[in-house]
Amino acid sequence: MLRQEYLPANAVPDTAHLLAQPGVLALVSFGDACVAGAQPGIIPLGMPSLCDKPWEVIRYGDSIAERGTDEHCQWSLIEDVLCVATWIAPEDCSDIEAATEVAYGRLFRVIQAKGFPYPFRIWNFMPDINNGDGDREEYKKFCVGRQRAFDDYHVAPQEYPAASALGHHTKGAVIYLLAGRNSGVHHENPRQQPAYQYPREYGPTSPSFARATSLALRSKQQVFVSGTASIIGHNTQAVGDLEQQLTITFDNIQHLLVHVGQGESELSGVRVYLRHPQDLAVARAFFAARLPALAVNFIHADICRSQLLVEVEALASPRL
Template sequence: MLEGCESRRAEGGLVRAPRVSYRLNDAATLLTEPGALAVFGFGGSAAGIDDPRWSHVPLEALDAPTPCELWLVDGPVQHGHHEALRWSAGGGWLFAALELDERDHGGPAGAARVAYAQLRDFIRSRDEQQVLRIWNYQGAINQGDGDTERYKLFCDGRAEGCGDWFAHGYPAATAIGHHGEPHLLQVYLLASTHAGTAVENPRQVSAWRYPRQYGRTSPGFARAMRLPAQDALAISGTAAVVGHASAHEGDLAAQLEEILVNLEALLASAGMPAGFDTQAPLKAYVRHPADAPRVRELLRQRLPGVPVLLLQGDVCRSELLVELDGWRYA
């Protein structure tokens, strides 16, 4: 049960991190829970619900039954719409989301530019102005050659839409390709009244310093974000990248092992103990559904008891077969 809001304030007056979990309850029931900030359903089985806190994520789940993802905060939650944008807020936290049809905005770059400009303007009108974590789901993410690859066009548009929004530091983020409506761009975020602490991985070049071979515009994200009360780490999409190069092309098991090494490096950089536990929900984005059983088994061996949601999703580099993101609580 949730305790009173005052009992959940961390030292220094900072509010406790949202509690993220996977639940097999139906979404409508989860939305009635005290402090429900957001609920997510996955793939074709996700039912439509008319509530700004509800999101249908266009990634097919590779496990059955498929749970929903629930974010809980301490305190009452308000929610509503602002033009095309959905939002909810409570306990010092803000969820904001929107879905755009790229055809209405001239393609992937235009849709990303509009999405980020709308989110930027909305956040600047709020008390919860510290963006800590962003998720991006784009159709056909690897389609196109060179600078015309759709993910690279997304990065161009995102930077234009952001302007100077993240001049003082990037949030953690994920960008994954979906197999739903091909023109759909979905973006959602978590923001707070207090700043977090960005975390980089010493094994990897920071994403915004990638060389020109990865596009005109480097991806803008931190590898992870320590939340304001230092009680949780929001982990960005993490793949088999060492330095700035993809590793172990064509070798699923080796890529997954490299990801786990990168995750441990992130925990160390964040000053957190090694390892993951039953309260650390992760997502595994798997390019080829036929690889799901092997990914599932490898993760059960290496991360026993850790809740992992397997989803079909394309990593932003076509040679990479799997990516992980998620949460680690202190």
């Protein structure tokens, strides 16, 4: 199975040594820099952990990862999972629409050339996500660029994978993904309208992602849950009320997992993105009450809708 594990600040790794260990696919760095990692396999996001968990280790299989750089992308490969990351320079973020299309094109060329043409989980992090009015909001422009790239590579809506898109408070942008040799199954949540069918009020093109993607990795079915927020249908719920947004978000994830037959799964890789750092205590208490044995990382980030205070993502796996 694929695992996402967090390291506390007092266990900052010797990254070269850790990347050389069997089963370590990639290291995700939570901090202030959003620039290409010092070596393939290190993915800095430009958004800090609010709870002193500055590293995430993505583990898979038993082999030592192959690593390399192609098309201005850094990649790592273990067995049947490929991880690829690419960064957008700060000066190119001034036209996030065009830069996103170019960046996705790089990613798609790499995964196709490597023989892993099916992305099953994508993360997108960019600056100033809520800046701009109407269709000129940065997130909406990003969605247009992403949609163009999907169209360029003939990715149909039913093939959109699980994804997250958040804003950070530094320069530059990063997109990274996990891809496989075979397609996963993409799922929608009956409580929510598919994002790619949102009405026109959400931008010139709807967001291009599924609510979750499931696939078998080493014969174990796993579900990658997209960034999930306080949305029912297509409408934002509980504006201004963090506790209620947390409750609706958590219920959305539980409902989704039951819907795809993974209601009794073990969760890992849980990230709680908080718009306001001062909300950490409330969010921490909420998850401690519901998932007391689970390591959760709380991240300072802007959410794609300005009314949203929190977004949550997770990986669901069979209980060992």
